[in-house]
Amino acid sequence: MDAINDFLSNSNIVEILTNGAINLVIALAIFVIGKWIAKRVQNTLESLLRKRKVDDVLVDFLGTIASTLIIIVAVIAAVDQMGIPATSFMAVIGAAGLAIGLALKDSLSNFASGVMLVLFRPFTKGDFVDAGGIVGTVDEIHLVSTILTTPDNKQIIVPNALMYGSAITNYSAKDTRRVDMAIGVGYDDDLKVAASVLKKVCNDHPKILAEPATKIFINNLGDSSVDFVVRPWVKSEDYWDVLAAVLETAKVELEAAGCNIPYPQTDVHLHQASS
Numbered sequence: 001m002d003a004i005n006d007f008l009s010n011s012n013i014v015e016i017l018t019n020g021a022i023n024l025v026i027a028l029a030i031f032v033i034g035k036w037i038a039k040r041v042q043n044t045l046e047s048l049l050r051k052r053k054v055d056d057v058l059v060d061f062l063g064t065i066a067s068t069l070i071i072i073v074a075v076i077a078a079v080d081q082m083g084i085p086a087t088s089f090m091a092v093i094g095a096a097g098l099a100i101g102l103a104l105k106d107s108l109s110n111f112a113s114g115v116m117l118v119l120f121r122p123f124t125k126g127d128f129v130d131a132g133g134i135v136g137t138v139d140e141i142h143l144v145s146t147i148l149t150t151p152d153n154k155q156i157i158v159p160n161a162l163m164y165g166s167a168i169t170n171y172s173a174k175d176t177r178r179v180d181m182a183i184g185v186g187y188d189d190d191l192k193v194a195a196s197v198l199k200k201v202c203n204d205h206p207k208i209l210a211e212p213a214t215k216i217f218i219n220n221l222g223d224s225s226v227d228f229v230v231r232p233w234v235k236s237e238d239y240w241d242v243l244a245a246v247l248e249t250a251k252v253e254l255e256a257a258g259c260n261i262p263y264p265q266t267d268v269h270l271h272q273a274s275s
Contacts, residue, residue, distance in 0.1 A: 027078040034074020042067040056125055061118040061143070107144060113160035114143040127172040132162035176209065177236045179243050183250055184225030186260035191218070191226060197253045198230055205249075207242050208232040225262040 046063040050056075118141065123129045127138050129148075134156055136148035146163050148156045171177070185194045195216055202214045212233045220227040230250070234242045251261055 027081040038067040038070035110144040113164035130169040181230040189259040207238040
């Protein structure tokens with residue numbers, strides 16, 4: 001109590017409170033101005049990058065990083081204005097960061113994977129991919145998760161660690177794709193006629209590319225059918241349309257040409273045993 005009384009008697013309380021209030025106002029002003037500058041820098045950087053036609057995912061990532069760094073600097077400056085040494089503040093932040101890092105190691109793993117996805121870009125927004133066991137169109141790529149929309153219009157949020165830690169198949173990476181189809185005909189059918197029909201079906205389809213050339217050949221002598229492999233090339237966006245159209249047209253044209261489309265069957269032969 002004596003020490004407190006000595007402090008109060010020897011100190012100007014009004015001056016201390018006034019200085020503290022002024023420092024607090026200045027610190028708040030520094031933080032607010034820092035946030036404003038961070039937002040302006042982010043918008044300007046993103047605008048410049050988009051004018052240079054940089055990928056949207058990379059634009060968002062770099063803009064977020066730039067904004068975050070400026071805000072961190074503003075916070076440190078505001079804390080220093082309050083009279084708290086920056087080194088002590090950073091030490092506290094470092095200790096807290098270590099504790100938070102241990103508690104959120106899965107989230108940090110997703111963050112690290114998100115950074116790798118943004119930097120190496122195995123896929124980008126709008127690509128149709130199979131990643132982490134999920135098939136869908138990429139809608140958004142965040143630093144900890146990626147949002148996909150499945151072909152049946154379900155939205156799935158996938159952790160980036162799962163995306164980057166597994167094989168990624170990007171169906172949109174190339175401009176063209178090969179459509180692989182297996183079409184069987186009966187053993188009694190004329191194979192030359194069947195091959196000619198399949199070739200005509202592919203040649204007549206407007207979305208099948210002339211180059212690379214379509215490959216048609218016998219691939220297997222099955223239990224019930226002679227199996228042709230039909231491999232036309234198409235633009236990636238036309239894959240499913242061509243697959244459905246060729247299979248339907250091939251069945252109709254093969255039957256019209258007298259070819260049989262067989263189905264699995266088993267012949268059972270009964271023998272009368274002599275008594």
